Amino acid sequence: MTVRAAVAGASGYAGGEVLRLLLGHPEVEIGALTGHSNAGQRLGALQPHLLPLADRELQPTSAEVLAGHDVVFLALPHGQSAAVAEELGPDVLVVDCGADFRLQDAADWEAFYGSAHAGTWPYGLPELPGARAALHGSRRIAVPGCYPTAVSLALFPAYAAGLAEPEAVIVAATGTSGAGKALKPHLLGSEVMGSMSPYGVGGGHRHTPEMIQNLSAVAGERVTVSFTPTLAPMSRGILATCSAKAKPGTTAADVRAAYEKALADEPFAHLLPEGQWPATAAVYGSNAAQIQVAYDEAAGRVIAISAIDNLTKGTAGGAVQSMNIALGLDEATGLSTTGVAP
Amino acid sequence: MTVRAAVAGASGYAGGEVLRLLLGHPEVEIGALTGHSNAGQRLGALQPHLLPLADRELQPTSAEVLAGHDVVFLALPHGQSAAVAEELGPDVLVVDCGADFRLQDAADWEAFYGSAHAGTWPYGLPELPGARAALHGSRRIAVPGCYPTAVSLALFPAYAAGLAEPEAVIVAATGTSGAGKALKPHLLGSEVMGSMSPYGVGGGHRHTPEMIQNLSAVAGERVTVSFTPTLAPMSRGILATCSAKAKPGTTAADVRAAYEKALADEPFAHLLPEGQWPATAAVYGSNAAQIQVAYDEAAGRVIAISAIDNLTKGTAGGAVQSMNIALGLDEATGLSTTGVAP
Amino acid sequence: MTVRAAVAGASGYAGGEVLRLLLGHPEVEIGALTGHSNAGQRLGALQPHLLPLADRELQPTSAEVLAGHDVVFLALPHGQSAAVAEELGPDVLVVDCGADFRLQDAADWEAFYGSAHAGTWPYGLPELPGARAALHGSRRIAVPGCYPTAVSLALFPAYAAGLAEPEAVIVAATGTSGAGKALKPHLLGSEVMGSMSPYGVGGGHRHTPEMIQNLSAVAGERVTVSFTPTLAPMSRGILATCSAKAKPGTTAADVRAAYEKALADEPFAHLLPEGQWPATAAVYGSNAAQIQVAYDEAAGRVIAISAIDNLTKGTAGGAVQSMNIALGLDEATGLSTTGVAP
Amino acid sequence: MTVRAAVAGASGYAGGEVLRLLLGHPEVEIGALTGHSNAGQRLGALQPHLLPLADRELQPTSAEVLAGHDVVFLALPHGQSAAVAEELGPDVLVVDCGADFRLQDAADWEAFYGSAHAGTWPYGLPELPGARAALHGSRRIAVPGCYPTAVSLALFPAYAAGLAEPEAVIVAATGTSGAGKALKPHLLGSEVMGSMSPYGVGGGHRHTPEMIQNLSAVAGERVTVSFTPTLAPMSRGILATCSAKAKPGTTAADVRAAYEKALADEPFAHLLPEGQWPATAAVYGSNAAQIQVAYDEAAGRVIAISAIDNLTKGTAGGAVQSMNIALGLDEATGLSTTGVAP
Helix, strand or coil: CCEEEEEECCCCHHHHHHHHHHHCCCCEEEEEEEECCCCCCEHHHHCCCEHHHCCCECEECCHHHHCCCCEEEECCCCCCHHHHHHHHCCCCEEEECCCCCCCCCHHHHHHHHCCCCCCCCCECCCCCCCHHHHHCCCCEEECCCHHHHHHHHHHHHHHHCCCECCEEEEEEEECHHHHCCCCCHHHEHHHHCCCCEECCCCCCCCCHHHHHHHHHHHHCCCCEEEEEEEECCCCCCEEEEEEEEECCCCCHHHHHHHHHHHHCCCCCEEECCCCCCCCHHHHCCCCCEEEEEEEECCCCEEEEEEEECCCHHHHHHHHHHHHHHHHCCCCCCCCCCECCCC | CCEEEEEECCCCHHHHHHHHHHHCCCCEEEEEEEECCCCCCEHHHHCCCEHHHCCCECEECCHHHHCCCCEEEECCCCCCHHHHHHHHCCCCEEEECCCCCCCCCHHHHHHHHCCCCCCCCCECCCCCCCHHHHHCCCCEEECCCHHHHHHHHHHHHHHHCCCECCEEEEEEEECHHHHCCCCCHHHEHHHHCCCCEECCCCCCCCCHHHHHHHHHHHHCCCCEEEEEEEECCCCCCEEEEEEEEECCCCCHHHHHHHHHHHHCCCCCEEECCCCCCCCHHHHCCCCCEEEEEEEECCCCEEEEEEEECCCHHHHHHHHHHHHHHHHCCCCCCCCCCECCCC | CCEEEEEECCCCHHHHHHHHHHHCCCCEEEEEEEECCCCCCEHHHHCCCEHHHCCCECEECCHHHHCCCCEEEECCCCCCHHHHHHHHCCCCEEEECCCCCCCCCHHHHHHHHCCCCCCCCCECCCCCCCHHHHHCCCCEEECCCHHHHHHHHHHHHHHHCCCECCEEEEEEEECHHHHCCCCCHHHEHHHHCCCCEECCCCCCCCCHHHHHHHHHHHHCCCCEEEEEEEECCCCCCEEEEEEEEECCCCCHHHHHHHHHHHHCCCCCEEECCCCCCCCHHHHCCCCCEEEEEEEECCCCEEEEEEEECCCHHHHHHHHHHHHHHHHCCCCCCCCCCECCCC | CCEEEEEECCCCHHHHHHHHHHHCCCCEEEEEEEECCCCCCEHHHHCCCEHHHCCCECEECCHHHHCCCCEEEECCCCCCHHHHHHHHCCCCEEEECCCCCCCCCHHHHHHHHCCCCCCCCCECCCCCCCHHHHHCCCCEEECCCHHHHHHHHHHHHHHHCCCECCEEEEEEEECHHHHCCCCCHHHEHHHHCCCCEECCCCCCCCCHHHHHHHHHHHHCCCCEEEEEEEECCCCCCEEEEEEEEECCCCCHHHHHHHHHHHHCCCCCEEECCCCCCCCHHHHCCCCCEEEEEEEECCCCEEEEEEEECCCHHHHHHHHHHHHHHHHCCCCCCCCCCECCCC
16 A cells, blocks of 8 residues: 655654654655745755755645645644545545644633634544454544653553543653744754743643543543643653542552553553663653553552654654554554664 | 851852852851762762852761850751761750651651651741740740742631641642752653653652641641642742642631731742742752742632742752751741742 | 942842842842833742842832942843933943943954944953953943953953964853743743753854954954854853963973963952862852862873863852952952852 | 674664664675573563564674575674684685774884784775775775764765875764763763763774775875864764865865765765755765865865764765675665754
């Protein structure tokens, strides 16, 4: 099979990472690359690491340019995907790396994004119960947010096994690429190097309702989430430290067994051996999530920690993994669990 | 007043920071500098940033060398301070930057450090209720751990006001200097740059009982602490994200008022204006803690975040601040709330 | 003496560093702080590390606001200083951290900056032969560029002693704060972390004619300069690697002797002991330049390397040092040779 | 073809990178992995990014363990390769990532390494004139040093075209992985983050004679090299800034033409379009060298700059590229010119 793929938003970090992965995907041929303010420029000037595509020119994002592809990846500002998808027709596989179609609850969308809800697409986190079935054969995929990917993979085994109380407390550190290629003072190198800082504290981050949605579905009850994201002095990576009180009677062995069972067959969600903890460096450029869990008896809490590359498993790798499922390819095609380290 | 001060352990990070601050302290004259394996070396070869002391030679750590000073700062591996202090006599002010005399409960000490408890000295975190009175005139000071400093300053106002349930959840990121100048593979630059990683997960970190001790004393009830430390790719700084469920009936205004009241007159614990969050870069080299608090109504939690420089307010600055109090100097002498940024 | 000082351009990196140093200067009282697009904002929102000034409000940069001060520091975009200085009158000490008055040759100015030459002021690098005399009592100071500071301090001893051929080759690495708080994609944290990159290669950097001016004056002949600046993944610091062929007959002992002689009495230009090389970390936040020199016999070249903090000795520290001289204060008042490390 | 490959020294940075590349090589099956002090440990504990090999156990480095492979990669301390190679016999392809067989001149070896010269093997920098022919069918390969790779690729076109005087001046910045996983204080994260520092200044670096050997062979005359390496605050990457006086009569067009001609058909040495300069981030994890050149007319110098990943093109990628040639495979098999960025 040769799949012809276009990428809308090819000059940003998400679009660039999609291209990096597609360059190594044996079944994909890269078609149109589009941009907005950068249309007309050589990709080599914008993404100098994508050397094989250096002489490709960005075209404007339009239905004409995107027509004629089997798959179209959208890496656009939120609110723009619905219109593009509609023009592409129902037979094209549209993989939206943005937020537009992730939430099921329109009220949540409106509260956190301030615009009308565009709808809900099959959710591209195959590891969640039921997700693969929904993705198989689908022609629309909503790629999860990077934080919800890290957090859901860390906590779903505990909720699936009924071991955790429905009040999760999450503190996550992200590399700066999670904020995109945005020209904001606090994202300048001089500001971020040597600094850790929180943002969106107190429930305001837009990824919070997505985490609640995922964890509640697995738990079978409403899970509240206290989520504090922090910006770390690194380009890539998310380390999510997630905890919840253990349900009465839970033992350390129960916790370990639940995670071993939930992650046993997952190609990209890896439970580390006991005693080894995840580090973002180990998943740099990799599609793997590395996960560890502990039971703190004195505090009575289950503590699960995951490390992912926010641009790979957290965005573009999750997108390609879900595309593979939708198209009936082997789920791991073109994806690797090997990181680039040190 | 001219105070003659010696520093035992001058080649390490804590000792170096004590010296950096003493060089700017108008009432202190720097006397003997000692080391262990580095005795006999020029300080300039070990601490090239301390240019005014470059030609000073490290002497061995012994009672003879340390005799004849008004103040002796100990920056030694844990377990070594008691013997040195005993030889110095009761009239010398001994400021221990190590852990030996921080804990009140001998069982806690033995459980976490695996040796006999040496005793308890007045605790060098002046911001805690009652701490200044205990420090005034004292000739022994136990400098707090860096994490307990950051965490206690962030959470004590909530517990002092009775606003928080006695189950604290803390995730903190530290710069690598917090681990000392130890030759361990995971502390190599190649390993830490670009990486976030947790350690001591599940209650095992030695600073946990110290946090419990501080918060419980303020709360008037036993507070459990779930503490997850993480190593961040920066040299200095701690960002502590601390939360607890709010007691029933708590409002956002209650929380703000409690913090404003508790920190109003503190020279080195600064509550930021609403909407501004702390960043470790802003306290680089400064003795200030920058603190912010929020009430997450949906999750029902008080979230308090502090940023400190682990070597300054978290170690050497706290030591000098407490020395000032013990000696009857103005508490802020030789200390600054200005950071070096960007 | 109490000197009342204003800072125009207080929201940028240079202006912020001037303020950091003035906060520790015992003879200075900080007066008006001005900005352009940031006028009306709290300084605490823009420079959160300057805690003692957090509640000060930025005023617009105007003659009225700047009037009534003894010293005015200008940290403005190039081309704007002349007009401001004229309005302040001849009795106010104007310290220009910008480029406008550094170059003696109007043609050089026009070639590199593309506008009319504003004139030449006494040059604020006191270590250069004759510079102190010109600064003493002056009411106008042109603060050198950061690279010319590092390069001139590294090479002037060799040229003053007639040991080096007049063809210097310089490669320097700078921290990103050298580029200012400019919102450009290549300065984003995601781009600079983990990356070294050159810019202005082949003679195009605006600091090149300033280096030629300084070295030629010392050498007594026209010195050509091949200058390649590179951007390093750090916030602060310049490491300048400078070399030139040795004049025939030069020995290693000649080179060492020349540097010892030239730097013997300098408070802020420090020749390291043989065998120890400078590192930017050792001068972080310090006004010291740390310098070392070697003679490579096989290649026949003198290699001199200096490390400075681009914002301190390279900008604001040099400015304050020169102000001290101009005002008849001790040259080192309010300045330190102690760095913040690790 | 399936090639069975062993890696001796699999716990270090070079060995780890060889394994990362072999995991993606379609013709290679990974056999024995050996270590010294780490023998008996799981690879997952030492190289957590190599997830597909996590459960492999390190064996001791011995002839028995390494027997039965088609290719053996040696990533050993210098001086150890000869003995191992001898035991493996002449039919096994031995790829030495160490220094032992790089130099042709025994006196050079003895002067810089202080031991007896082991010999000279075909040199694994295929881009140099004549190198591919020597590698084809060879069963011994000496992988170049990382600095000589970066420098030789940057300068050989100028010397091949006779445009440059035989006195090269080189300043290069390396990521810390270039120093290996060595437990030395100056390699600690706390020391390297935020710092640039030189080392081996004045001709002492062991890569100097290798550069002289390569450039002299291309130039047809003895080229002297002034080489200053610097340590940069990043894990990977080399940026080499290389210059030499232009021979009389050289024009900018001559320089451009020489580089276009020399690099036109190279799969892994890429001349950037005019105006675009290399950055190490763009070659992170990639086997490409990105190269640019300028002619500085005022200084009369050719300035060539290259960026490589020191572990990929600079070590393991160069090793695999040379292995491919030796085995008659397509030179690019298993290698990519795509970097991981941002």
